[in-house]
Amino acid sequence: MSKGTFWLGAVIGGAAAYAAAMLYAPKSGQELQEELKEKADYTKETGKDYYDIVKTKSGDVKAMLQDASHDVSTSFKEASQKISGQARVDGPILKDNLKGLTKKNSMSKELLKANLKAATHDLKQTTTELKTDLTETGSAVKNVAGELAKQSKQEMNEVKIERQGEREYELYQDAFQEELDLENSFKN
Secondary structure: OOOOHHHHHHHHHHHHHHHHHHOOOOHHHHHHHHHHHHHHHHHHHHHHHHHHHHHHHHHHHHHHHHHHHHHHHHHHHHHHHHHHHHHHHHHHHHHHHOOOOOOOHHHHHHHHHHHHHHHHHHHHHHHHHHHHHHHHHHHHHHHHHHHHHHHHHHHHHHHHOOOOOOHHHHHHHHHHHHHHHHHHHHHH
C-alpha cells in the first residue's frame, strides 16, 4: 500500500468518523451545519495546500528524471562511440594478424594474442567507465529524490501547523464573540 493511498484513506475515514460523531452529538441542526461547513472548508483548504505541494514536487521529480535520463543517454552514446572507435582501430590490426596466421607466420600468432588482449582490455575499461557513470547517476537520483521527499514532508507539516493555528484562532474568536453576546444579553 502506498503512503498516498494510506493518507487518502486516513483523511476519508477521519472525515466520516467526524461526521458520524457530529450527527449523534446533542446540537441543533443549525449549529451542526455550520460546524460541518467549517470543517469541510478547513479540509478543502488543507487538501488544496497539500495538492499544491505535491504538484510542485512532482514537477521537480520530473525535471530530475529528465536530467538523469539525459545523463544516461549521454553515457551510453559516449561508450558506444568509444567502442566503435576502438573497433575501427583494432579491426584492421586483427585482420592483418589473421592473414599472417594463414601464411604460417609465427610472429603473427603472438601479435594476434597481444592485440586481442589489448582490445579486450579497452572494451572492459569502457564498460567499467559506463558502469561507474550509471552508478553515479543512480546515486544522484536517489539522493535528490530523498531530499525532495524530506522537503515535501516538511512543507506538509508546516501547512498542518499553520492550519491548526488558524483553526485555534477561529475557535478563540468564536468563543470571544459568544462571551460578548452573552454579556450583551444580560445588559438588556
